[in-house]
Amino acid sequence: MSKISSNRVIRYTSLVMLFIIQLLFLLAIFKENNSTIALSFFIVLISFLLLYSFFKSPVHHHKFTYEKVYIAVWVPIGAVSCYFLNHQFGLGSVFSASLVGLAGALIPYLNKKSDYLSHLPPAIYCGSFVGMSNTKVAHDIYFILAASICTAVLLIISKSLLNGVGGKLGTLAFAGVAITYLILFLFSRS
Incomplete structure:
Protein backbone atom coordinates (compact mmCIF):
# COMPACT_ATOMS: atom_id res chain seq x y z
CA MET A 1 0.00 0.00 0.00
CA SER A 2 1.47 3.32 -1.01
CA LYS A 3 1.95 6.19 1.40
CA ILE A 4 -0.66 8.33 -0.37
CA SER A 5 -3.36 5.67 -0.20
CA SER A 6 -2.55 4.85 3.44
CA ASN A 7 -2.85 8.55 4.32
CA ARG A 8 -6.19 8.65 2.51
CA VAL A 9 -7.41 5.62 4.48
CA ILE A 10 -6.33 7.23 7.76
CA ARG A 11 -7.97 10.53 6.82
CA TYR A 12 -11.32 9.02 5.80
CA THR A 13 -11.35 6.62 8.75
CA SER A 14 -10.75 9.57 11.07
CA LEU A 15 -13.54 11.55 9.45
CA VAL A 16 -15.99 8.64 9.70
CA MET A 17 -15.06 8.09 13.36
CA LEU A 18 -15.56 11.80 14.06
CA PHE A 19 -18.92 11.68 12.31
CA ILE A 20 -20.00 8.70 14.42
CA ILE A 21 -18.91 10.46 17.61
CA GLN A 22 -20.86 13.59 16.69
CA LEU A 23 -23.90 11.48 15.80
CA LEU A 24 -23.73 9.70 19.16
CA PHE A 25 -23.42 13.06 20.88
CA LEU A 26 -26.56 14.32 19.12
CA LEU A 27 -28.41 11.13 19.99
CA ALA A 28 -27.43 11.48 23.65
CA ILE A 29 -28.71 15.05 23.73
CA PHE A 30 -32.03 14.13 22.19
CA LYS A 31 -32.42 11.00 24.31
CA GLU A 32 -31.87 13.07 27.44
CA ASN A 33 -34.58 15.50 26.34
CA ASN A 34 -37.12 12.76 25.46
CA SER A 35 -37.07 13.42 21.73
CA THR A 36 -40.07 13.10 19.46
CA ILE A 37 -40.32 11.88 15.86
CA ALA A 38 -39.69 15.42 14.60
CA LEU A 39 -36.48 15.61 16.60
CA SER A 40 -35.45 12.17 15.32
CA PHE A 41 -35.90 13.45 11.77
CA PHE A 42 -33.81 16.49 12.74
CA ILE A 43 -31.01 14.16 13.94
CA VAL A 44 -31.02 12.29 10.65
CA LEU A 45 -30.98 15.53 8.67
CA ILE A 46 -28.11 17.00 10.68
CA SER A 47 -26.20 13.72 10.40
CA PHE A 48 -26.41 13.73 6.62
CA LEU A 49 -25.40 17.39 6.48
CA LEU A 50 -22.41 16.71 8.74
CA LEU A 51 -21.35 13.74 6.65
CA TYR A 52 -21.70 15.73 3.45
CA SER A 53 -19.67 18.62 4.85
CA PHE A 54 -16.91 16.31 6.09
CA PHE A 55 -16.29 14.94 2.62
CA LYS A 56 -16.97 18.05 0.53
CA SER A 57 -15.39 20.82 2.60
CA PRO A 58 -11.67 21.53 2.50
CA VAL A 59 -11.21 20.78 6.21
CA HIS A 60 -7.93 18.90 5.99
CA HIS A 61 -4.62 19.09 4.27
CA HIS A 62 -3.60 16.64 1.61
CA LYS A 63 -0.46 15.89 3.57
CA PHE A 64 -1.10 13.96 6.77
CA THR A 65 0.90 15.32 9.71
CA TYR A 66 1.03 14.58 13.42
CA GLU A 67 1.18 16.90 16.40
CA LYS A 68 4.35 16.61 18.43
Whole structure:
Protein backbone atom coordinates (compact mmCIF):
# COMPACT_ATOMS: atom_id res chain seq x y z
CA MET A 1 0.00 0.00 0.00
CA SER A 2 1.47 3.32 -1.01
CA LYS A 3 1.95 6.19 1.40
CA ILE A 4 -0.66 8.33 -0.37
CA SER A 5 -3.36 5.67 -0.20
CA SER A 6 -2.55 4.85 3.44
CA ASN A 7 -2.85 8.55 4.32
CA ARG A 8 -6.19 8.65 2.51
CA VAL A 9 -7.41 5.62 4.48
CA ILE A 10 -6.33 7.23 7.76
CA ARG A 11 -7.97 10.53 6.82
CA TYR A 12 -11.32 9.02 5.80
CA THR A 13 -11.35 6.62 8.75
CA SER A 14 -10.75 9.57 11.07
CA LEU A 15 -13.54 11.55 9.45
CA VAL A 16 -15.99 8.64 9.70
CA MET A 17 -15.06 8.09 13.36
CA LEU A 18 -15.56 11.80 14.06
CA PHE A 19 -18.92 11.68 12.31
CA ILE A 20 -20.00 8.70 14.42
CA ILE A 21 -18.91 10.46 17.61
CA GLN A 22 -20.86 13.59 16.69
CA LEU A 23 -23.90 11.48 15.80
CA LEU A 24 -23.73 9.70 19.16
CA PHE A 25 -23.42 13.06 20.88
CA LEU A 26 -26.56 14.32 19.12
CA LEU A 27 -28.41 11.13 19.99
CA ALA A 28 -27.43 11.48 23.65
CA ILE A 29 -28.71 15.05 23.73
CA PHE A 30 -32.03 14.13 22.19
CA LYS A 31 -32.42 11.00 24.31
CA GLU A 32 -31.87 13.07 27.44
CA ASN A 33 -34.58 15.50 26.34
CA ASN A 34 -37.12 12.76 25.46
CA SER A 35 -37.07 13.42 21.73
CA THR A 36 -40.07 13.10 19.46
CA ILE A 37 -40.32 11.88 15.86
CA ALA A 38 -39.69 15.42 14.60
CA LEU A 39 -36.48 15.61 16.60
CA SER A 40 -35.45 12.17 15.32
CA PHE A 41 -35.90 13.45 11.77
CA PHE A 42 -33.81 16.49 12.74
CA ILE A 43 -31.01 14.16 13.94
CA VAL A 44 -31.02 12.29 10.65
CA LEU A 45 -30.98 15.53 8.67
CA ILE A 46 -28.11 17.00 10.68
CA SER A 47 -26.20 13.72 10.40
CA PHE A 48 -26.41 13.73 6.62
CA LEU A 49 -25.40 17.39 6.48
CA LEU A 50 -22.41 16.71 8.74
CA LEU A 51 -21.35 13.74 6.65
CA TYR A 52 -21.70 15.73 3.45
CA SER A 53 -19.67 18.62 4.85
CA PHE A 54 -16.91 16.31 6.09
CA PHE A 55 -16.29 14.94 2.62
CA LYS A 56 -16.97 18.05 0.53
CA SER A 57 -15.39 20.82 2.60
CA PRO A 58 -11.67 21.53 2.50
CA VAL A 59 -11.21 20.78 6.21
CA HIS A 60 -7.93 18.90 5.99
CA HIS A 61 -4.62 19.09 4.27
CA HIS A 62 -3.60 16.64 1.61
CA LYS A 63 -0.46 15.89 3.57
CA PHE A 64 -1.10 13.96 6.77
CA THR A 65 0.90 15.32 9.71
CA TYR A 66 1.03 14.58 13.42
CA GLU A 67 1.18 16.90 16.40
CA LYS A 68 4.35 16.61 18.43
CA VAL A 69 4.12 14.56 21.62
CA TYR A 70 5.83 17.24 23.68
CA ILE A 71 2.97 19.59 22.73
CA ALA A 72 0.19 17.05 23.42
CA VAL A 73 1.60 16.30 26.89
CA TRP A 74 0.02 19.58 27.97
CA VAL A 75 -3.48 18.18 27.47
CA PRO A 76 -3.37 16.29 30.81
CA ILE A 77 -1.96 19.38 32.52
CA GLY A 78 -4.90 21.48 31.31
CA ALA A 79 -7.36 18.72 32.24
CA VAL A 80 -6.08 18.22 35.77
CA SER A 81 -5.89 21.98 36.35
CA CYS A 82 -9.47 22.50 35.23
CA TYR A 83 -10.68 19.46 37.20
CA PHE A 84 -9.17 20.77 40.44
CA LEU A 85 -10.47 24.29 39.91
CA ASN A 86 -13.91 22.89 39.10
CA HIS A 87 -14.32 20.17 41.74
CA GLN A 88 -11.88 20.98 44.53
CA PHE A 89 -12.30 24.75 44.57
CA GLY A 90 -15.93 24.80 43.38
CA LEU A 91 -15.43 27.42 40.69
CA GLY A 92 -17.74 25.71 38.19
CA SER A 93 -16.81 24.03 34.95
CA VAL A 94 -17.12 27.02 32.61
CA PHE A 95 -15.22 29.44 34.83
CA SER A 96 -12.52 26.82 35.52
CA ALA A 97 -12.07 26.12 31.81
CA SER A 98 -11.92 29.87 31.17
CA LEU A 99 -9.17 30.34 33.75
CA VAL A 100 -7.15 27.43 32.40
CA GLY A 101 -7.66 28.70 28.84
CA LEU A 102 -6.57 32.19 29.84
CA ALA A 103 -3.47 30.85 31.60
CA GLY A 104 -2.66 28.77 28.51
CA ALA A 105 -3.11 31.79 26.26
CA LEU A 106 -0.68 33.81 28.39
CA ILE A 107 2.09 31.18 28.34
CA PRO A 108 3.54 32.30 24.95
CA TYR A 109 4.12 35.74 26.42
CA LEU A 110 6.73 34.27 28.77
CA ASN A 111 9.07 34.09 25.78
CA LYS A 112 7.64 35.55 22.58
CA LYS A 113 10.48 34.08 20.49
CA SER A 114 9.80 30.51 21.58
CA ASP A 115 8.15 28.39 18.90
CA TYR A 116 7.41 25.70 21.51
CA LEU A 117 5.46 28.00 23.83
CA SER A 118 3.39 29.36 20.94
CA HIS A 119 1.97 25.86 20.28
CA LEU A 120 0.85 25.16 23.88
CA PRO A 121 -2.44 27.12 24.19
CA PRO A 122 -4.58 24.79 22.03
CA ALA A 123 -3.35 21.68 23.87
CA ILE A 124 -3.98 23.25 27.29
CA TYR A 125 -7.41 24.49 26.27
CA CYS A 126 -8.30 21.07 24.83
CA GLY A 127 -7.36 19.56 28.19
CA SER A 128 -9.56 22.05 30.01
CA PHE A 129 -12.57 20.63 28.15
CA VAL A 130 -11.72 17.20 29.54
CA GLY A 131 -11.45 18.70 33.03
CA MET A 132 -14.98 20.11 32.71
CA SER A 133 -16.41 16.59 32.98
CA ASN A 134 -19.17 16.03 35.51
CA THR A 135 -18.48 13.78 38.50
CA LYS A 136 -21.20 11.41 37.24
CA VAL A 137 -18.86 10.57 34.37
CA ALA A 138 -15.44 11.43 35.79
CA HIS A 139 -15.47 9.84 39.23
CA ASP A 140 -11.94 10.82 40.16
CA ILE A 141 -8.66 12.31 39.00
CA TYR A 142 -7.55 8.96 37.55
CA PHE A 143 -10.41 9.03 35.08
CA ILE A 144 -9.44 12.58 34.09
CA LEU A 145 -5.83 11.49 33.57
CA ALA A 146 -6.88 8.52 31.43
CA ALA A 147 -9.33 10.60 29.40
CA SER A 148 -6.80 13.38 28.88
CA ILE A 149 -4.16 10.91 27.69
CA CYS A 150 -6.69 9.48 25.24
CA THR A 151 -7.53 13.02 24.12
CA ALA A 152 -3.81 13.81 23.72
CA VAL A 153 -3.46 10.81 21.40
CA LEU A 154 -6.43 12.06 19.38
CA LEU A 155 -4.86 15.52 19.23
CA ILE A 156 -1.61 14.03 17.96
CA ILE A 157 -3.24 12.14 15.10
CA SER A 158 -5.71 14.87 14.11
CA LYS A 159 -3.29 17.74 13.47
CA SER A 160 -4.01 17.93 9.75
CA LEU A 161 -7.72 17.14 10.05
CA LEU A 162 -10.50 19.70 10.38
CA ASN A 163 -8.26 22.73 10.37
CA GLY A 164 -10.27 25.91 10.64
CA VAL A 165 -13.37 24.13 11.89
CA GLY A 166 -14.80 25.46 15.12
CA GLY A 167 -15.22 22.94 17.90
CA LYS A 168 -12.33 20.65 17.03
CA LEU A 169 -10.77 20.81 20.51
CA GLY A 170 -14.08 20.26 22.27
CA THR A 171 -14.93 17.37 19.97
CA LEU A 172 -11.55 15.76 20.65
CA ALA A 173 -12.10 16.18 24.40
CA PHE A 174 -15.58 14.68 24.15
CA ALA A 175 -14.21 11.75 22.15
CA GLY A 176 -11.43 11.17 24.69
CA VAL A 177 -13.87 11.17 27.60
CA ALA A 178 -16.38 8.98 25.74
CA ILE A 179 -13.74 6.42 24.71
CA THR A 180 -12.31 6.26 28.23
CA TYR A 181 -15.78 5.87 29.72
CA LEU A 182 -16.60 3.11 27.23
CA ILE A 183 -13.37 1.23 27.97
CA LEU A 184 -13.93 1.44 31.73
CA PHE A 185 -17.56 0.40 31.30
CA LEU A 186 -16.61 -2.63 29.22
CA PHE A 187 -13.88 -3.73 31.67
CA SER A 188 -16.11 -3.25 34.71
CA ARG A 189 -18.72 -5.59 33.24
CA SER A 190 -16.35 -8.53 32.92
